[in-house]
Amino acid sequence: MAKPFAPKLKRPIKIAVINRKGGVGKTNTTINLACEFVNRGYATVIADTEKEGGCVHWQTLAGDDAKVPVVGMYDPMIKVNIKAYEGSNDIILIDTAGIIVDMDDEEDGKASKINSAVMAMADYVIVPLQPAPADFRATEVCVESLSKIQGFRDGAPFFRVLLTSTRANEDLTRMALELFGEDYPYPVFKTTIRRSEEFKKAHAYGQGIVDYAKRSESANDIRDLADEVLRDLDEGRA
Numbered sequence: 641m642a643k644p645f646a647p648k649l650k651r652p653i654k655i656a657v658i659n660r661k662g663g664v665g666k667t668n669t670t671i672n673l674a675c676e677f678v679n680r681g682y683a684t685v686i687a688d689t690e691k692e693g694g695c696v697h698w699q700t701l702a703g704d705d706a707k708v709p710v711v712g713m714y715d716p717m718i719k720v721n722i723k724a725y726e727g728s729n730d731i732i733l734i735d736t737a738g739i740i741v742d743m744d745d746e747e748d749g750k751a752s753k754i755n756s757a758v759m760a761m762a763d764y765v766i767v768p769l770q771p772a773p774a775d776f777r778a779t780e781v782c783v784e785s786l787s788k789i790q791g792f793r794d795g796a797p798f799f800r801v802l803l804t805s806t807r808a809n810e811d812l813t814r815m816a817l818e819l820f821g822e823d824y825p826y827p828v829f830k831t832t833i834r835r836s837e838e839f840k841k842a843h844a845y846g847q848g849i850v851d852y853a854k855r856s857e858s859a860n861d862i863r864d865l866a867d868e869v870l871r872d873l874d875e876g877r878a
């Protein structure tokens with residue numbers, strides 16, 4: 641088997657997984673990608689910025705066997721706090737909360753501030769969505785704010801949209817592939833993460849799919865996604 645693509649990174653890279661909507665596959669993408677990065681030899685840590693977040697819970701399920709350390713960071717000062725992890729890691733994956741319902745609500749307001757702080761410091765952003773009209777809309781909004789931030793940050797963060805939970809021969813998946821296909825004005829991953837119950841099983845054991853079911857379609861999807869992200873980094877897009 642060919643050696644997996646694992647280019648040397650010149651500096652620690654902060655990869656955030658963001659979409660203001662919940663249930664789009666942010667946590668699933670973060671955990672599984674992080675496990676694959678570890679398999680390729682990168683020192684990796686997950687920062688979970690969601691209160692009682694899914695990554696922290698995943699680590700609890702894994703106990704001492706967790707493949708990737710997870711740190712909870714529920715503070716809008718995240719930029720400062722994350723610095724402590726930059727020296728000893730190649731990749732910092734940041735999982736974020738799905739929010740913006742009620743800005744007057746204290747928790748929502750805080751989560752929103754954290755999300756903005758993450759957008760302002762990330763090197764690279766993955767914007768996942770599932771094939772559903774509400775996700776299409778939320779993704780448009782998210783991508784537009786990222787594009788605005790690029791205007792202030794000299795083009796950073798580089799981002800790509802990721803279709804998750806796709807299904808062959810499903811109308812909504814076809815619709816999503818059309819909307820977020822070649823004609824979409826922003827970058828989109830070629831890889832899509834297909835819908836599979838295997839992800840949930842792996843999660844229940846505190847594992848990533850690339851270890852739980854190495855030869856599954858889902859593990860292939862995650863390895864393809866890792867290839868694309870690492871190619872972007874190697875080619876200096878972030």
Ligand SMILES: Nc1ncnc2c1ncn2[C@@H]1O[C@H](COP(=O)(O)OP(=O)(O)O)[C@@H](O)[C@H]1O
Pocket residue numbers: 661662663664665666667668669694738804805806833834835836837839840
């Ligand atoms: N590719 C997939 N196949 C099957 N289930 C998935 C997939 N991606 C996510 N899910 C499931 O969908 C739900 C929401 O995903 P999650 O990653 O927690 O979203 P978010 O973090 O954006 O809220 C979870 O139950 C998760 O297990």
Ligand SMILES: [Mg+2]
Pocket residue numbers: 666667668690694736737
């Ligand atoms: Mg989540």
